[in-house]
Amino acid sequence: xxxxxxxxxxxxxxxxxxxxxxxxxxxxxxxxxxxxxxxxxxxxxxxxxxxxxxxxxxxxxxxxxxxxxxxxxxxxxxxxxxxxxxxxxxxxxxxxxxxxxxxxxxxxxxxxxxxxxxxxxxxxxxxxxxxxxxxxxxxxxxxxxxxxxxxxxxxxxxxxxxxxxxxxxx
Amino acid sequence: xxxxxxxxxxxxxxxxxxxxxxxxxxxxxxxxxxxxxxxxxxxxxxxxxxxxxxxxxxxxxxxxxxxxxxxxxxxxxxxxxxxxxxxxxxxxxxxxxxxxxxxxxxxxxxxxxxxxxxxxxxxxxxxxxxxxxxxxxxxxxxxxxxxxxxxxxxxxxxxxxxxxxxxxxxxxxxxxxxxxxxxxxxxxxxxxxxxxxxxxxxxxxxxxxxxxxxxxxxxxxxxxxxxxxxxxxxxxxxxxxxxxxxxxxxxxxxxxxxxxxxxxxxxxxxxxxxxxxxxxxxxxxxxxxxxxxxxxxxxxxxxxxxxxxxxxxxxxxxxxxxxxxxxxxxxxxxxxxxxxxxxxxxxxxxxxxxxxxxxxxxxxxxxxxxxxxxxxxxxxxxxxxxxxxxxxxxxxxxxxxxxxxxxxxxxxxxxxxxxxxxxxxxxxxxxxxxxxxxxxxxxxxxxxxxxxxxxxxxxxxxxxxxxxxxxxxxxxxxxxxxxxxxxxxxxxxxxxxxxxxxxxxxxxxxxxxxxxxxxxxxxxxxxxxxxxxxxxxxxxxxxxxxxxxxxxxxxxxxxxxxxxxxxxxxxxxxxxxxxxxxxxxxxxxxxxxxxxxxxxxxxxxxxxxxxxxxxxxxxxxxxxxxxxxxxxxxxxxxxxxxxxxxxxxxxxxxxxxxxxxxxxxxxxxxxxxxxxxxxxxxxxxxxxxxxxxxxxxxxxxxxxxxxxxxxxxxxxxxxxxxxxxxxxxxxxxxxxxxxxxxxxxxxxxxxxxxxxxxxxxxxxxxxxxxxxxxxxxxxxxxxxxxxxxxxxxxxxxxxxxxxxxxxxxxxxxxxxxxxxxxxx
Numbered sequence: 001x002x003x004x005x006x007x008x009x010x011x012x013x014x015x016x017x018x019x020x021x022x023x024x025x026x027x028x029x030x031x032x033x034x035x036x037x038x039x040x041x042x043x044x045x046x047x048x049x050x051x052x053x054x055x056x057x058x059x060x061x062x063x064x065x066x067x068x069x070x071x072x073x074x075x076x077x078x079x080x081x082x083x084x085x086x087x088x089x090x091x092x093x094x095x096x097x098x099x100x101x102x103x104x105x106x107x108x109x110x111x112x113x114x115x116x117x118x119x120x121x122x123x124x125x126x127x128x129x130x131x132x133x134x135x136x137x138x139x140x141x142x143x144x145x146x147x148x149x150x151x152x153x154x155x156x157x158x159x160x161x162x163x164x165x166x167x168x169x170x
Numbered sequence: 171x172x173x174x175x176x177x178x179x180x181x182x183x184x185x186x187x188x189x190x191x192x193x194x195x196x197x198x199x200x201x202x203x204x205x206x207x208x209x210x211x212x213x214x215x216x217x218x219x220x221x222x223x224x225x226x227x228x229x230x231x232x233x234x235x236x237x238x239x240x241x242x243x244x245x246x247x248x249x250x251x252x253x254x255x256x257x258x259x260x261x262x263x264x265x266x267x268x269x270x271x272x273x274x275x276x277x278x279x280x281x282x283x284x285x286x287x288x289x290x291x292x293x294x295x296x297x298x299x300x301x302x303x304x305x306x307x308x309x310x311x312x313x314x315x316x317x318x319x320x321x322x323x324x325x326x327x328x329x330x331x332x333x334x335x336x337x338x339x340x341x342x343x344x345x346x347x348x349x350x351x352x353x354x355x356x357x358x359x360x361x362x363x364x365x366x367x368x369x370x371x372x373x374x375x376x377x378x379x380x381x382x383x384x385x386x387x388x389x390x391x392x393x394x395x396x397x398x399x400x401x402x403x404x405x406x407x408x409x410x411x412x413x414x415x416x417x418x419x420x421x422x423x424x425x426x427x428x429x430x431x432x433x434x435x436x437x438x439x440x441x442x443x444x445x446x447x448x449x450x451x452x453x454x455x456x457x458x459x460x461x462x463x464x465x466x467x468x469x470x471x472x473x474x475x476x477x478x479x480x481x482x483x484x485x486x487x488x489x490x491x492x493x494x495x496x497x498x499x500x501x502x503x504x505x506x507x508x509x510x511x512x513x514x515x516x517x518x519x520x521x522x523x524x525x526x527x528x529x530x531x532x533x534x535x536x537x538x539x540x541x542x543x544x545x546x547x548x549x550x551x552x553x554x555x556x557x558x559x560x561x562x563x564x565x566x567x568x569x570x571x572x573x574x575x576x577x578x579x580x581x582x583x584x585x586x587x588x589x590x591x592x593x594x595x596x597x598x599x600x601x602x603x604x605x606x607x608x609x610x611x612x613x614x615x616x617x618x619x620x621x622x623x624x625x626x627x628x629x630x631x632x633x634x635x636x637x638x639x640x641x642x643x644x645x646x647x648x649x650x651x652x653x654x655x656x657x658x659x660x661x662x663x664x665x666x667x668x669x670x671x672x673x674x675x676x677x678x679x680x681x682x683x684x685x686x687x688x689x690x691x692x693x694x695x696x697x698x699x700x701x702x703x704x705x706x707x708x709x710x711x712x713x714x715x716x717x718x719x720x721x722x723x724x725x726x727x728x729x730x731x732x733x734x735x736x737x738x739x740x741x742x743x744x745x746x747x748x749x750x751x752x753x754x755x756x757x758x759x760x761x762x763x764x765x766x767x768x769x770x771x772x773x774x775x776x777x778x779x780x781x782x783x784x785x786x787x788x789x790x791x792x793x794x795x796x797x798x799x800x801x802x803x804x805x806x807x808x809x810x811x812x813x814x815x816x817x818x819x820x821x822x823x824x825x826x827x828x829x830x831x832x833x834x835x836x837x838x839x840x841x842x843x844x845x846x847x848x849x850x851x852x853x854x855x856x857x858x859x860x861x862x863x864x865x866x867x868x869x870x871x872x873x874x875x876x877x878x879x880x881x882x883x884x885x886x887x888x889x890x891x892x893x894x895x896x897x898x899x900x901x902x903x904x905x906x907x908x909x910x911x912x913x914x915x916x917x918x919x920x921x922x923x924x925x926x927x928x929x930x931x932x933x934x935x936x937x938x939x940x941x942x943x944x945x946x947x948x949x950x951x952x953x954x955x956x957x958x959x960x961x962x963x964x965x966x967x968x969x970x971x972x973x974x975x976x977x978x979x980x981x982x983x984x985x986x987x988x989x990x991x992x993x994x
Contacts, residue, residue, distance in 0.1 A: 051351055058350075059960065062584055064334025065350035073339045080351075 020045045021053045025060050035063060035071060039078060048079040084119045084126035086164050088112075088144050090152075093132035095139040104140050105129060107157040124169065174241040189232035189243055190218055200245050201254065201286070203279055203368045204320035205233040208424050209329055210567075215320050216257050217283065220245045229253055251287065258289045261318050263296045265369070272316070274370030276383030277415075280318060281369075301346060306354025308918035309375055309433055310364060314346045317371040323347060323363035330426060331362050332562040332585060347371070358903055359919050360555065361432040365416035365425065376433060376915060377413040381405070388415055389813035392800050393431045394484060394793040395906035397706040398423075398534065398556045399802025399868070400431050404794060404813045411438045411794055411814060422535060428555030429904050433915025437792065438814070440912055442776055444789035445819050455787060460821065460829075463786050468833035470742045470769045471501045478505035478731040478740045482747030483514075483707070483714040484909065486798025487807070488842035489823040490710070490717040491849050493746065496827050500834040504725030505740065508714045509707065510754045511727035512984070513672045516704045517715050520682025524690070526876030528715045529855075531689065532665055532701025533804035533870065538564045539699035542571045542661040544654070546598055546668035546685070547677070548580025548590070548961075552903040553669040554705045554803070558582065561667075571661070573654050575601055575646075577898055578968060579961040591654065592963050595896045595987040596676055597644040599884045602684035604640035605655040607632040609691050612652075614659035616693030624879030628687060631881040659692050663699030671707030672753050672907075673899040673971040676986030680882035690877045706803045708907060709793075713801035716853055716871065729984075732760055735767035742769040746823055747790070749908045751779040752974040755984025756949065773823060776912055779974055789820040796822040798842045799864060801871065808868035809861050894989040895931060895967045897947065899982055902970035911974060923973040925954040927992065930964040932956065935992060945969070947981040947990045956992075967992060 024041035028034040138150030183192030203215035213234035223242035304312035335357035386405040401421035447463035448455040551558035564570035583590040637648035694700040734740040772784040795816035828838035855871030890896035904920035
């Protein structure tokens with residue numbers, strides 16, 4: 001009966017190319033305990049785990065789809081919805097908080113028109129508050145993908161948003 | 171064994187026991203919520219905390235801690251009671267106290283423990299959950315607000331059912347039990363999760379608000395669907411069977427049931443049941459008295475062999491034996507049969523010639539004792555789900571190897587490391603012969619084999635079955651055949667399992683002999699965990715064979731009886747519970763036969779298509795309304811008594827046949843018990859059994875074997891005609907015969923016939939899931955819903971045979987493989 005579900009899901013998300021997932025699965029297929037690396041690899045490729053990909057992985061690895069969903073929801077590293085090209089993370093840990101992280105967060109909300117753990121409709125930005133980025137000396141701290149921005153100010157938020165608005169999506 | 175002290179009592183327990191098991195064995199109860207004896211220890215609920223002196227009085231869970239030598243354990247100190255009370259307080263923090271409207275009330279572990287530990291107030295406060303209740307399916311309601319996260323449902327679905335519909339999702343306080351992507355439940359609906367749920371999170375919807383648990387009487391019975399012989403507990407109130415109740419101590423299966431056993435009981439109290447005898451007058455069935463009807467029937471039981479009978483193997487042993495007596499002694503006919511004839515041929519011809527006994531040489535209990543299981547056709551899961559559970563547990567828990575020889579993949583193929591050899595439809599006997607040939611060629615046969623009668627003939631007959639030749643014939647590579655042959659021959663214990671039934675025309679005498687040859691060649695029979703297990707289709711198929719209710723001494727078999735009806739040599743046909751119009755091959759031919767026969771008598775529960783054609787229809791009882799014995803597929807004889815009183819206007823088949831015997835001037839035993847004494851005295855293996863001795867639990871009828879090699883006839887592999895698809899028939903998981911059509915549960919989840927086809931064939935014909943397609947063969951065509959599944963190989967389509975509305979026998983003539991076209 002789960003085949004019916006797979007069929008419906010295909011109709012909703014017609015653009016997913018499963019051959020990309022197949023390439024990831026082929027890399028790990030013979031390794032015991034391959035579910036995590038396959039899911040991580042698939043997320044690297046698609047940016048998130050679409051349902052058809054989860055179902056496809058379930059079929060190829062012979063793991064229950066429910067079990068895959070359990071893993072996907074247990075670890076916060078996995079995402080079930082499309083994510084922005086640029087992931088903005090602002091630290092709200094103790095050190096950043098006393099240095100005024102709240103204002104930095106609010107300014108991002110204003111500029112990006114999205115809230116915590118949300119993605120902009122054009123898939124450019126995803127914003128996240130995080131507990132600690134491990135660089136308290138640079139507080140208040142923000143990260144965009146792998147770039148780090150220390151000693152953040154409201155002005156710097158505007159600069160960052162202006163900068164990333166210019167960058168190409170592809 | 172280890173010695174330990176529990177609550178100041180010196181006790182002993184097996185080395186493998188946990189503290190909980192050791193206590194239970196010695197009559198000491200430790201409270202549990204998350205533990206089930208069938209599942210692996212989990213340790214989630216912390217109800218079973220005990221103190222162990224050697225661990226400095228620390229509180230440890232009894233269900234996960236092994237009992238060790240010299241342990242001094244206390245199970246209910248004031249500290250322990252306090253801790254358990256706290257666990258309950260924390261559970262009740264989120265659990266809604268809606269016991270007055272909860273169907274679990276009275277049978278709820280949480281409620282009982284709360285009562286036992288007198289938790290009448292809570293020191294904590296928190297919000298209750300507000301999860302949406304899953305009403306998406308007709309059978310299982312999931313209310314996660316009541317859940318205590320014991321995980322039993324998810325574990326039983328994985329460990330025993332091996333479907334994996336449920337799992338823990340999310341994390342921390344947000345954790346809940348759910349399905350993939352938090353969808354509604356969509357599974358095979360065996361209801362095992364309902365059975366083990368300690369609270370009211372998972373409930374049977376057909377039973378919702380039908381009765382309070384304590385208001386029902388609980389009647390142990392035996393399931394009336396397939397040949398597994400599962401034990402049931404029927405919940406009865408106001409003379410109605412309202413539900414099936416889980417009893418973990420019942421039967422070899424520990425109370426496990428499939429969708430049919432758990433949800434298929436509604437036919438018993440169906441409003442569609444026949445309640446009065448009917449006689450055809452002026453072409454219309456009209457109500458009559460029993461006296462009129464039976465007098466008329468008795469008057470037509472003349473002319474010896476001009477009378478014939480077909481009985482369903484759902485009747486009890488007593489009824490079948492008495493029916494046979496009526497036919498042989500009082501009527502004087504040799505023409506009687508059951509299950510279309512070929513469905514019991516594996517036993518009555520195959521095993522009868524190979525092992526010298528019409529029974530399987532292994533029992534269901536051997537499955538978990540074996541090292542290698544060879545299952546012929548994955549349908550073994552669909553036809554006998556609870557046997558399938560045994561296979562699941564053997565493979566998953568005990569590491570038993572599983573090889574499947576099948577024309578399609580199936581649920582069993584998904585088990586860890588299961589090897590599925592997919593062959594072209596209809597070539598299984600050739601594959602078994604190739605395995606036998608490989609065993610001989612590679613000198614892997616048992617030393618005893620050469621001395622067994624028929625060895626030389628078998629060796630000669632296998633000349634043309636080298637693995638290479640059969641590889642071309644079957645589509646399984648020679649290497650795989652040789653590998654399996656090697657594994658089978660060298661395995662310490664190996665068991666071959668195959669299902670038979672009216673939908674499996676190819677699984678008859680020759681397949682049984684081919685499988686038996688392998689067991690005899692390698693000496694794998696008559697020992698624990700070895701043998702050949704034929705899964706017969708109906709609840710009393712083995713009993714019908716044991717009672718000898720099949721043609722012997724030149725009597726006509728079922729299909730010949732129908733031919734004889736057509737040509738007029740059979741004038742009166744008695745049909746007891748069979749529905750040949752829907753379930754026998756070749757619909758038109760059956761119809762012509764039933765129209766041609768002079769006088770047709772049908773005893774039935776329902777107005778089936780066959781009953782509608784009868785001259786006299788006699789309403790009879792279901793298994794819940796009578797007493798008797800059923801013999802399961804592995805020859806376990808089980809007694810059951812009536813759970814409810816029958817409608818006074820209907821008779822049991824036993825009463826009906828007794829009445830006919832006396833009308834014909836004979837004398838019949840007064841009761842099923844008396845009839846059973848006659849059976850016990852005359853049936854090999856049943857010696858010493860009686861209703862009284864079977865009352866507590868069933869007993870295996872002994873099987874004594876005299877093996878010989880029999881050369882199986884191998885029909886040329888029937889390939890589908892060019893450009894056509896090969897149709898194979900079989901059973902659907904949710905159904906058994908045509909009876910389950912009257913059980914609401916199975917009909918809720920599988921209401922109509924369908925045709926399963928591969929993704930390749932579906933896309934080639936541009937057919938999508940759920941589309942209605944026309945399936946045509948040389949003999950006719952029907953419209954069926956398409957089901958596109960990854961399990962079917964390209965070129966092969968599957969359709970089950972249970973449905974009277976779109977009977978597959980309109981396009982199927984009893985051939986193992988039928989060429990069909992599927993079009994929009």
